[in-house]
Amino acid sequence: MSHSTTTTGRRSVFSRPTAETGFSSWITTTDHKKIGIMYFFTVLVFFFLGGVESGVIRAQLAQAEQSLVTPEIYNQAFTMHGITMVFLVVMPLSAAFFNYLIPLQIGARDVAFPRLNAFSYWMYLFGGIFLYSSFLLGGAPNGSWVGYAPLSIDSVSNMAFYAVGIQLLGVSSLAAAVNFIVTILNMRAPGMTFMRMPMFIWMSLVTNFLLLFALPIIAVALFMLQFDTVFGAQFFNPATGGDPILWQHLFWLFGHPEVYIMILPAMGIVSEILPVFSRKPLFGYAAVAFAGAAIGFIGFGVWAHHMFTSSIGPVARSAFALSTMFIAVPTGIKIFNWVFTMWGGKLRFTTPMLFSIGFVSMFTIGGLSGVTHSIVPHNAQQHDTYYVVAHFHYVLFGGALFGLIAGIYYWFPKVTGRLMSERLGKAHFWTWLLGFNLTFGPMHMSGLLGQPRRTAVLPGELGGTVELYNLLSSLGLLVLVVSALIFLYNLVVSIKSGVASGPDPWDARTLEWLSASPPKHYNFDVIPTISHRDEFWHRKYAEDEAGRPVAVPAGASEEHGDGHDDRGEHIHMPDPSYWPLVMCLGFFPLAYGLIGPIWPAIIVGVVWIIIGYFGWIIEPVAEGDDDDPVVEDPDAHRSGVAAH
Amino acid sequence: MTTILVLVLGLVLTACTAPQSALDPAGPYAQEPHDLIRPVFAIALFVFVLVQGLLIYSVVKFRKRPDDDGSLPVQVHGNTRLEIFWTVVPALILAGIAVPTVQMIFSTMDEPEGDYLTVEVIGHRWWWEFYYPDYDIYTANEIVIPVDTPVRLEMTATDPARSPDLGVIHSFWIPQWAGKQDVVPGQTTFLNIQASDTGRYLGQCAEYCGLSHVNMRIRGESLEQADFEAWVENQQSPAVQPTDGLAAEGAELFGAAFDTDIGQRSCAACHQIWNGEGQRSPGVGPDLTHFASREEFAGAIFETNEENLREWLRNPPAMKPMQPENQVGMPNLNLTEEEIDALVAYMLALE
Numbered sequence: 001m002s003h004s005t006t007t008t009g010r011r012s013v014f015s016r017p018t019a020e021t022g023f024s025s026w027i028t029t030t031d032h033k034k035i036g037i038m039y040f041f042t043v044l045v046f047f048f049l050g051g052v053e054s055g056v057i058r059a060q061l062a063q064a065e066q067s068l069v070t071p072e073i074y075n076q077a078f079t080m081h082g083i084t085m086v087f088l089v090v091m092p093l094s095a096a097f098f099n100y101l102i103p104l105q106i107g108a109r110d111v112a113f114p115r116l117n118a119f120s121y122w123m124y125l126f127g128g129i130f131l132y133s134s135f136l137l138g139g140a141p142n143g144s145w146v147g148y149a150p151l152s153i154d155s156v157s158n159m160a161f162y163a164v165g166i167q168l169l170g171v172s173s174l175a176a177a178v179n180f181i182v183t184i185l186n187m188r189a190p191g192m193t194f195m196r197m198p199m200f201i202w203m204s205l206v207t208n209f210l211l212l213f214a215l216p217i218i219a220v221a222l223f224m225l226q227f228d229t230v231f232g233a234q235f236f237n238p239a240t241g242g243d244p245i246l247w248q249h250l251f252w253l254f255g256h257p258e259v260y261i262m263i264l265p266a267m268g269i270v271s272e273i274l275p276v277f278s279r280k281p282l283f284g285y286a287a288v289a290f291a292g293a294a295i296g297f298i299g300f301g302v303w304a305h306h307m308f309t310s311s312i313g314p315v316a317r318s319a320f321a322l323s324t325m326f327i328a329v330p331t332g333i334k335i336f337n338w339v340f341t342m343w344g345g346k347l348r349f350t351t352p353m354l355f356s357i358g359f360v361s362m363f364t365i366g367g368l369s370g371v372t373h374s375i376v377p378h379n380a381q382q383h384d385t386y387y388v389v390a391h392f393h394y395v396l397f398g399g400a401l402f403g404l405i406a407g408i409y410y411w412f413p414k415v416t417g418r419l420m421s422e423r424l425g426k427a428h429f430w431t432w433l434l435g436f437n438l439t440f441g442p443m444h445m446s447g448l449l450g451q452p453r454r455t456a457v458l459p460g461e462l463g464g465t466v467e468l469y470n471l472l473s474s475l476g477l478l479v480l481v482v483s484a485l486i487f488l489y490n491l492v493v494s495i496k497s498g499v500a501s502g503p504d505p506w507d508a509r510t511l512e513w514l515s516a517s518p519p520k521h522y523n524f525d526v527i528p529t530i531s532h533r534d535e536f537w538h539r540k541y542a543e544d545e546a547g548r549p550v551a552v553p554a555g556a557s558e559e560h561g562d563g564h565d566d567r568g569e570h571i572h573m574p575d576p577s578y579w580p581l582v583m584c585l586g587f588f589p590l591a592y593g594l595i596g597p598i599w600p601a602i603i604v605g606v607v608w609i610i611i612g613y614f615g616w617i618i619e620p621v622a623e624g625d626d627d628d629p630v631v632e633d634p635d636a637h638r639s640g641v642a643a644h
Numbered sequence: 645m646t647t648i649l650v651l652v653l654g655l656v657l658t659a660c661t662a663p664q665s666a667l668d669p670a671g672p673y674a675q676e677p678h679d680l681i682r683p684v685f686a687i688a689l690f691v692f693v694l695v696q697g698l699l700i701y702s703v704v705k706f707r708k709r710p711d712d713d714g715s716l717p718v719q720v721h722g723n724t725r726l727e728i729f730w731t732v733v734p735a736l737i738l739a740g741i742a743v744p745t746v747q748m749i750f751s752t753m754d755e756p757e758g759d760y761l762t763v764e765v766i767g768h769r770w771w772w773e774f775y776y777p778d779y780d781i782y783t784a785n786e787i788v789i790p791v792d793t794p795v796r797l798e799m800t801a802t803d804p805a806r807s808p809d810l811g812v813i814h815s816f817w818i819p820q821w822a823g824k825q826d827v828v829p830g831q832t833t834f835l836n837i838q839a840s841d842t843g844r845y846l847g848q849c850a851e852y853c854g855l856s857h858v859n860m861r862i863r864g865e866s867l868e869q870a871d872f873e874a875w876v877e878n879q880q881s882p883a884v885q886p887t888d889g890l891a892a893e894g895a896e897l898f899g900a901a902f903d904t905d906i907g908q909r910s911c912a913a914c915h916q917i918w919n920g921e922g923q924r925s926p927g928v929g930p931d932l933t934h935f936a937s938r939e940e941f942a943g944a945i946f947e948t949n950e951e952n953l954r955e956w957l958r959n960p961p962a963m964k965p966m967q968p969e970n971q972v973g974m975p976n977l978n979l980t981e982e983e984i985d986a987l988v989a990y991m992l993a994l995e
Contacts (some may be wrong), residue, residue, distance in 0.1 A: 071855050071965045107950020144852050149811040150829060151854055156970050239810040245828065278706070284722035309815060309850075310826050311833045314753045318746040325738040329731060335695060335729040342702040345717050349707065357699065364695045368688040375679035375684050375741065377748045381666035384815065450664030450819050452850045455858035456965075461846060463662040526933020541716065549716040598856045 016623055017576040020521075028576035030114035031521060035121050036100030037415065040408075042125055043093045044488075049132065050084035051484065053077045054477060062474035064460035067608030071456035074148035075142035076158075078454055080131075082145030083162065086262070087169045088128045090396060093404050094265035095120070095173070098180050098204050100415065104512035105198045105520060107189025107528050112182040114574040116175050122170030122584035130591050132164035134158065143459035144454060146255065149236030149247035151427045152202060153228040160595045163226040168587060170215045170222070180204060188608065189511070191530035195289075198510045198534075199282055202289045203268025204502055206296040207261050212259040213300070226493075230597055245311055252303035260299040262396055266403025267334060273410050276508050277353035278345030281534055284337045291330035291337075298327040308379045317376045324374035331367050335360060342486045350506070351425030357434055362398025366391055369444065384454075387447025393440040405432075405487075413505045417517045418498030424490035431483035439476030442469035509537035509571075522571040574622045583612025664846040666819040673752055673822035673839045684741055752822075756794035756836055763787060767801040767814030767827040767849065770856040770964075771930060771943045773885055781879040783917075784930035785944040786863040787818075790872035794838045801829040805914070805928040805971040809924045812854060818847030818864040826851055839866030844939075856965045856973070861944040880918030883933045883994055894990025897983055911987070914974070917994065929974065935994040950988055957984045 029035060056077040060068050069077070099117065103110055111117050134140045141147075143157035184205045187195070197205075225247070227233035234240040236247050236454055275282045282288060304320040308539040312320075338360050347353065369391040373379050382388055387476040412420045446469040451462055458470055504513045514536050515523050532538035541549040590605025592598065664669075669675040765787075766773040774783045789795045801811035817824035818837055825835035839845070847862030860959050867875060886892045899912030914929035924931070935941070938948055946952040956963050959976045966973025979987070 039958060071858070073856065148852070150810065151852070154812065154854070154970075156967055156972075157854065174832075237810065238828075239807045242830075244813060244830065276872055279716050281719055281721050284727050287722065287727050309824050311828050311831050314750045317749045317753075321745050321749065322742055325742055326735075328738060329735050332734045333727070333731055336726075339695065339698045339702060340708060340726065342699075344720060345702075345706050345711065346708040347703065347706050349703075357703065360697055364692065368692055369931040371738070372681065372684055372688060375677070375681055375745050377752050377823065379746070380685075380825065381674075381677060381681075381819055383824060384852075385666075448666050449662035450666060450846070450848070452817075452848050452858075454852040455848075457858050459848075459858065461859070462664055465662050504751075543719050547719040547721070549719055632856065 004025070014258065016619075017578060019576070024577065027581055028118075028486075028578055030110070030118050030574045030576055030580075032099045032103050032111045032117060032465070033415075033519065035117050036096045037097075038121055039092050039096035039124070042121075042128070043096060044091055046084055046088035046092075046128055046425055047346065050081055050089055051481070052172075053081035055481075056522040057081065057140065058474040058477040061458045061470050063471065064458045064462070066457065069456075072139070072142065074456035075144075075453070075454075075595065076135075076140040079142050079144050079162075080140050082152060083131065083141070083166070085396070086145060086258070087166060088124075088131075090262045090400050090404070091169075091173060092124050094207065094262070094400075095176055097200075097265060097269065097404070097407055097411075098176070098208070098630060101200060101411065101512060102180055102183055102204055103187070104414075104515060104523055105201050106184060106187060106192055107511050107524060107530065108183065108187040109523050109527075109571065110574060111179050112187060113179045114337075115577050115580050115621070116179050118577070118580035119584060120172045120179065122177040122581050123168055123175070123587065126584055126587055127165055127168035127172060130168060130588070131161060134161035134165075137161075144285050146251055147225065147247070148251075149225065149228070149244045150238070150242075152225060152247070153236055155229070159225065159230045163229060164591045164594050167219060167222045167226070168591060170219050173211050174215045174219075177215070180208045181212065184208075189527050191309045191531050192535075193530075195286065196530055196533045199271035199285070199288060200265075200268035201262050203271070203292050204523045207264045207268075210257045210261050210296050214254045214261065217250055218254035221247060221254070223377050224250075226594065227483075230594065236487055245307075248307050248310055249303070252306045253300070256303040256306065257296075257299045259392075259395065261293055262400045263403075264295065265636065266359065266400045266407075267292065269403045269407035269410070270338065270359050271405050272510060273356040274341045274360075275534075276410075276506050277348045277350055278342045279348075279507070280341060280345040281509070281537075282337070283340040283343070284333075285533065287333055288337050291333040294330040295327060298330070302327055305373060305379075306377050308373075309383045321374050321376045325371065328371050328374075335364055335367070349559070350409070351420065351422055351429055352406045352410035354426065354429045355402050355409065358429065359399060359402040359406060362394055362402055362433075362436070364397075366394030366399055369394065369400070382447065384445040384452055385447035386451045386453060389453055390440050390443035393436075394444070397440065398436055402432075410506070411492065411512075412498075413501030414512055414517050414519070416498065417501055418494055419505060420494040420498060421490050424486055424493070428483055428486045428490060431479055431486065435476050435479030435483050437476070438479060439473050442472045445469055446473075504536075507540075509534040514539075522573055525571075572622060577619060577621045579612060579616035579619055583609055583616060586612055658755065664819055666823075670820040670843070670845065671822065671840050673836050673838055674820055675840075676748060676752065677823060680744055685808045687737060687741070694932055711788075714820070729899060752836065754835070756796060756838075758794075760794040760796050760836075762796050762798060763789070763790065763817055765797045765799040765827065767799070767811065767853070767860075769803055769812060769854055770849070770860040770966070771802070772816075772849075772862055773926065774925075776876070779876050779880060780924060781876065782924060782926055782931035782933070783879065783938070785861070785940065786865060786938050788865045788872065788875055789837070789839060790869050791839050791842050791866045793869075794836060797825075797835045797837060799825065799827040799833050799835065800831065801827045803972060813851050814849045814853050814860065815851035816847070816862070817850040818845050818862055820845045821847075821864060837864075839864070841872075842866050842868060846890065854972075855967055856943070859943045859945050859964050861940075863940060864946045878937065879934055883917045885919055886990065886993055890986050890989040891993045892990075894988070896988035897986055898990060920969060932991070932994060936992050948992075950992060953988050953991055954984055957987055 017024060019025040026034060026038065056069055060066055060074055139158050141158045141162040143152040143159045147159055147162055151157055184201060224235040228235050234242045236242045236244050238244055271282055271288055301323045302320060304316055305324040308317055373382060409420055409425055446466045449466050451466050501517055503517045511528065514528060539550055542552055543549055586605050586608030589601045589608065593601030593605055669678045744847055762777055764775040764777060770786050773788045797816065799816060801814050804810045811829035814827040815824045816827055821837040821839055822835060827833060843866060845864040847864055849857060849860035853860065886895055899910035914927045915932045916925065916927050918924045918933045936948060940946060941948050942956060945964060957979055960966065960974040961968060961976060968975035
């Protein structure tokens with residue numbers, strides 16, 4: 001679709017970008033698939049940085065009384081490790097999946113607000129760069145990722161970068177959440193009712209509602225922290241009547257839903273993969289969907305279980321003990337449903353399937369140690385020890401990351417048209433499983449034996465057993481590093497020379513496999529009409545009354561309108577735009593200005609953002625194409641825009 | 645595989661030997677939660693075996709065989725009875741463990757019944773101050789209690805060198821006596837502890853409190869009632885004031901009883917050594933009246949001996965990371981070797 005500005009007879013300061021390949025096509029893209037790919041590769045970079053920080057932690061704690069790094073460096077390393085893995089790896093990796101898959105799975109051509117989608121990506125990238133620039137500008141934050149006040153309002157903790165940086169990332173996620181919610185609610189293909197949506201779409205919807213309600217809470221808390229650290233407000237300073245516990249309530253009222261923000265997308269991914277490779281539908285679709293929604297609701301009612309040793313009283317402790325136990329019920333429902341999806345199937349142990357089974361297995365361990373936290377009198381022994389470190393890594397690494405990696409292997413052929421190497425994939429899985437358990441399994445024990453978290457040295461007086469467990473954990477990380485390198489190698493080799501996959505390599509069930517691999521710019525030649533849950537599978541097979549599958553005669557699917565003709569040439573897609581990037585760049589002077597505060601930088605930033613904002617507004621979403629009879633017939637142009 | 649199993653089993657069996665272990669309670673406030681968690685761990689283990697067993701069974705039993713005819717399995721969409729079963733059963737199990745949990749939350753947090761000892765705890769960056777209001781004595785980093793007597797800790801946090809009310813959150817934790825409880829600036833929190841045996845127990849600040857968090861350790865010592873009373877009596881007596889020799893020079897340098905050199909470099913600007921006159925009132929640093937009676941110093945990380953003390957006085961932030969530029973911790977006073985000799989002699993005379 002070549003594009004000429006002359007047909008519209010108008011040139012602005014920035015002529016509309018038109019490139020479809022090359023560097024400029026990426027920085028101006030509004031295509032949800034390209035943005036998803038950009039999220040993915042950016043995540044890889046931050047995952048590497050977060051991994052380096054974990055290396056610092058595990059090297060230092062490999063032996064007792066070591067001093068490989070100073071406590072200053074160590075405290076920055078574990079703080080940035082937490083921030084990176086939560087805000088710069090797991091959340092945006094989920095966003096990569098949301099971006100790539102939501103329109104494809106619901107049968108849409110793009111997300112509801114394509115330029116806002118680009119804006120979300122740039123805010124994420126710049127927020128990450130801003131946070132990491134702190135290493136070069138006087139030291140990274142060292143007040144831990146939970147940023148407990150009043151330590152975090154003390155200038156020595158460098159938390160001004162945290163207060164502003166997380167805010168930028170929050171803007172990114174909030175914009176994305178609105179975008180995805182609107183997309184899912186409004187842009188589903190005809191016939192795709194809620195109970196016909198793929199499970200990944202269900203979990204995405206719940207996750208994005210969680211983001212929508214949880215992020216404003218952390219935004220408020222971060223503004224208060226920002227005002228305390230930079231402008232001398234006293235929200236959290238007890239010396240002048242502030243309340244340090246207020247921070248904890250606000251942080252965890254965001255922070256606990258955040259756990260489900262990180263795990264629910266992985267649950268959705270696994271709910272897609274297990275049925276495909278078991279060759280059965282998801283067991284108890286409605287139960288899995290509603291359990292996910294229930295987790296979303298209850299997730300807002302358990303925040304104080306992070307504060308059982310704080311100054312909350314026995315009544316609050318009891319109430320939150322009960323809610324914490326209660327949330328284990330929907331989680332358990334999901335686990336049994338996944339197991340019974342496999343029950344009676346014909347299991348194919350591809351790499352995505354292995355990672356999905358690993359997810360169910362490892363997440364079960366994390367869930368069970370989660371229940372033990374609700375035993376409040378004993379929680380006082382577990383809290384802030386390595387037992388907790390073990391628990392949340394089993395949920396977020398054994399859970400969320402295993403699920404997300406399963407998704408990478410599963411959808412790689414959709415994105416690239418090639419398969420990842422199964423041999424390397426299996427090597428990756430087994431080393432990943434071994435390394436993960438070796439790293440985090442022993443932490444259950446070292447925590448119960450009295451090793452506290454966030455300590456820059458492993459005190460020798462904790463005893464030889466604790467030292468041995470720590471050595472095992474550090475060796476486990478080495479296995480994980482080897483495993484990650486196998487994955488990276490697999491990724492590079494498979495992108496270049498993987499086996500061609502065809503559009504449907506897995507005999508899959510959901511709509512994204514209906515389009516070509518990789519999908520065309522406009523996803524579908526014709527928006528499909530949906531008449532079943534697992535629509536794509538039902539175009540290939542029918543079921544008789546006993547549930548026995550019967551192949552649908554070849555050619556039948558053509559009737560549903562996925563045939564390949566030249567109709568795509570007339571599909572009108574949103575055009576690329578500079579404005580999201582231009583507007584986001586203005587956040588750099590604003591953010592650095594806020595650290596100071598440096599008022600000229602703040603003013604430059606605000607003015608820049610406002611100019612970017614107006615540039616964005618006056619630029620139409622899409623302009624006419626060569627073959628679009630826009631000049632001759634203004635009505636056709638209008639209808640083209642309205643479609644988006 | 646077998647080797648790994650043996651190794652894992654061996655590690656688990658030797659698990660309870662660590663000196664700061666929560667699995668080895670030595671007092672009722674640690675024992676009761678321990679007794680509660682054991683059946684919960686057992687239930688968790690049962691569920692673990694059940695789920696992983698089902699998973700492994702499915703993987704083995706339902707794997708696609710090489711001789712597979714290529715047909716698809718029956719498309720089972722769900723089973724309402726099973727769904728209800730695995731919703732209700734876990735809910736009932738959780739309700740079962742909820743009842744004793746809630747009971748114990750109240751029983752461990754309430755004031756102990758009958759007579760108990762009160763100790764006020766103040767968390768500083770990065771050391772612990774203990775004050776016994778019944779006896780008007782101060783100690784640092786080492787908390788001494790009588791055996792079989794409930795002790796209620798009244799705890800808060802400050803950094804008096806910076807602002808009388810400003811501190812950061814710490815957490816008091818001697819695992820063998822009780823679970824941890826945060827120590828919050830501007831608030832008072834309470835923790836009950838009790839020792840059922842005499843001995844020394846290790847503890848550690850458990851809430852991240854900045855640079856030297858790891859160096860904020862606690863020593864708990866439980867004594868027979870008579871020994872405890874003797875200890876109290878000793879702590880109540882004023883410091884011995886040396887009259888001649890190196891120790892007397894040290895006392896003068898310290899600024900303890902002589903109104904000399906009360907400036908930046910005077911120890912008495914921050915530390916108290918009570919000589920029997922007037923009120924005992926702590927400075928911004930630890931009370932040193934009976935310094936030599938403590939086995940460890942500086943956050944209970946160094947054994948109290950001449951060598952360590954000498955090195956400490958040469959450059960405190962080099963031995964224990966601190967931020968004196970931010971009024972947190974002890975600065976380097978640039979003492980001469982002669983001054984250090986005298987001060988060490990004096991400090992070690994403070995039994």
